[in-house]
Amino acid sequence: MKPTNTDPKRWQVVPAAVALAGIIVFIFATYGPPASSSGFVTTLKGFFLEVAPKYAETNPHYSALPGPGSWLMGFVIGMAAGGFAAGITGGRKVRDVPEIWVRRFGKSRIKRYATTFAGGFLILFGARLAGGCTLGLFMSGSIQMALSGLLFGAVIFATAMLSARIVYGKTNGRKQ
């Protein structure tokens, strides 16, 4: 029916969750709760410290978080490096436009890129308002039994399920 789990290098859910949990507990032991949307802030802070240092120093959002040379910045750079290493050793072809998207909207790259740009804008705007993202608020929070993280998780899953339904329409991503 669909090719998602036929890749022999694809990890099964339980062992992958154990591996990720090991990494997360290591992070709690050596740093603190892991977060990725904060990495966007530290990246931008680095940019503004170069081009508009006064703005970076006085803006309350940038001054609340560390800039480049921090764990947070290292973490997102490491994420990209880990994705790269897994990608080149994974032997799986990467698509710029997912198949499920092509079935619904055709092959246009412009449409897909415009949508991921808008989606990227919304996830970071929303995450910065709520206090964190999937990892920094939902996962890190729930791991510490925080009600904020549990509530955020319920809201983002419910809304994303609805949003994906509207985007992919009646076919629900299924092959015709």
Next chain:
Amino acid sequence: MTDVLLGILSGAAFGFVIQRVGATDPEEMALGHLMQDPRIPQFMLLAVLFSAIGLFSLQAAGGGNTLILPLTFGAILVGGVLFGIGWGMAGYCPGTCWAAVGEGRMDAVFALIGGLAGTAAFAHLHAWLIPAIHAPTNVGQLTLADLFGKPLVGLIVEAIFLLAAVWLIGKLWRHSESGAM
């Protein structure tokens, strides 16, 4: 400097695992949202469960640095809805898009640039959005441990809740033919 190296090491391991399970693939993320494949949502919930048990043990041994974010209804509801709309559209979240860029996905590059724009927009509006939405509905850094009085009771309640969610997703979501856990 140790901090940066620890961050890079932790991020690289994290990025590797989420690529291998398929979470950096927006197709698999969308299939999870559309109830067509239970793998990614189950992976996320089980990772939370195992980490919660791990952190609990770490704290019992006297380790672990924690930071509880406050329960602030307005910001979490409004932020969560905006986040959910974007997540459903793109199939990326802030962490997975970095790893997907490393993997070489061009649509993730645009998600990342959009994310930088969204961060800049929020940071610019921080000075009036935080007092308007975040601060007035902030009820504090509450946890299940506070709610139930004992951390272990909180952990057991959370474990039951997470396992029930994993079971329900397994029941309600369609399975691919090889979609066993």
